[in-house]
Amino acid sequence: MKQIKIFITLTRLNKPIGFMLLFWPCTWGLTLAYFFDADTEKYYQNIILFFFGSVLMRSAGCIVNDIVDRNLDKKVVRTKKRPIASGKISVFKSLIYVTFLCLLAFIILLQFNFLTIILGMSSMILAFGYPFMKRITYWPQLFLGLTFNWGILMGWTSIMNNISIEPIIIYVAAIFWTLGYDTIYGLQDINDDEIIGVKSTSIKFKNNVKIFVGTCYSVCAFLILMLGVVMEINKLFLIFSSFFILSLIYQVNFFKTSNPESCLASFKMNNLTGLFIFLFIYLFIF
Numbered sequence: 001m002k003q004i005k006i007f008i009t010l011t012r013l014n015k016p017i018g019f020m021l022l023f024w025p026c027t028w029g030l031t032l033a034y035f036f037d038a039d040t041e042k043y044y045q046n047i048i049l050f051f052f053g054s055v056l057m058r059s060a061g062c063i064v065n066d067i068v069d070r071n072l073d074k075k076v077v078r079t080k081k082r083p084i085a086s087g088k089i090s091v092f093k094s095l096i097y098v099t100f101l102c103l104l105a106f107i108i109l110l111q112f113n114f115l116t117i118i119l120g121m122s123s124m125i126l127a128f129g130y131p132f133m134k135r136i137t138y139w140p141q142l143f144l145g146l147t148f149n150w151g152i153l154m155g156w157t158s159i160m161n162n163i164s165i166e167p168i169i170i171y172v173a174a175i176f177w178t179l180g181y182d183t184i185y186g187l188q189d190i191n192d193d194e195i196i197g198v199k200s201t202s203i204k205f206k207n208n209v210k211i212f213v214g215t216c217y218s219v220c221a222f223l224i225l226m227l228g229v230v231m232e233i234n235k236l237f238l239i240f241s242s243f244f245i246l247s248l249i250y251q252v253n254f255f256k257t258s259n260p261e262s263c264l265a266s267f268k269m270n271n272l273t274g275l276f277i278f279l280f281i282y283l284f285i286f
Contacts, residue, residue, distance in 0.1 A: 050154075144178055165230070
C-alpha cells in the first residue's frame with residue numbers, strides 16, 4: 001500500500017490537472033481533423049487512446065523531471081517532500097517505472113498511422129529535454145508549450161495523415177496558452193527559484209507578470225478566433241468563444257504574485273479553459 005501511494009505521488013496521478021492539460025490539446029487536434037474527415041468511430045476511438053497516452057506520458061515525464069531536479073527539489077519548500085528528493089524511492093526504481101510507463105505508451109502509439117508514430121517518437125526529445133531548460137534559459141515555459149501541445153499535431157495526423165495550416169495555427173495558440181498558465185504556476189516558487197538560480201518567465205517578467213500573461217492569453221484567443229475565420233465557420237458560433245476568453249481574463253485578474261494559493265488556483269482553472277476551447281471547436285464542427 002505504501003509503494004502504491006509513493007507511485008501515485010511520484011507520477012502525480014493524484015493531481016489530474018497535469019495530464020488534462022496534456023489531453024485537452026489532443027482533443028482540439030482530433031476535433032479539427034473531424035471537420036475534414038467525419039469518421040465518427042475513429043474520432044472517439046482516438047480520443048480514448050490519446051487520453052490514456054496523456055496519462056502515461058505525463059506520469060513518465062513527472063518521474064524524469066523529479067530525477068533531474070532531485071537536488072533542486074530539496075531546496076524548494078513546495079517540492080522537498082517529493083518521493084525522490086526525500087529519499088522515499090531510489091533513482092533506479094524510478095527509472096524502472098519510467099521504462100514501464102513509456103512501454104505502455106508506445107503500445108498505444110502503435111495503434112496510429114506511421115506519421116503519428118514518428119511524431120510521437122520525436123516528442124520524446126521534447127518531453128525528456130524539458131527538465132534541463134530551466135537551467136539554461138529564462139524561457140522553459142516556451143519549451144513546455146512546444147512539448148505539452150504536441151498532441152494537437154498528433155491528433156490531427158492520426159486522422160488526416162498529413163500536416164496542414166489549421167492544426168499549426170491552434171498549436172501556436174496553445175503554446176501561448178501554456179506560456180501564460182505555466183508562468184502563473186511558476187510564481188509559487190519564485191523566491192526559492194531565484195535563490196537557487198533556476199530560470200523561468202515568472203522571474204524574467206516578475207515586475208510586469210500580469211501584462212505578460214495577459215498578452216500571452218490575448219494572442220492565444222486571437223489565433224483561435226482566427227482559426228474560425230480561416231475555416232469559414234458561422235460567425236454566430238464565435239459567441240461561444242466568450243466562455244474560454246472570460247476564463248482567461250478571470251485568471252489574469254484573480255492571481256496575486258504575493259499569494260501562492262491564488263496562483264495555484266488560477267493555474268488549475270486552465271482545466272476548465274481547455275474544456276471550453278474543446279467545446280468551442282466541437283460545437284462549430286459538429
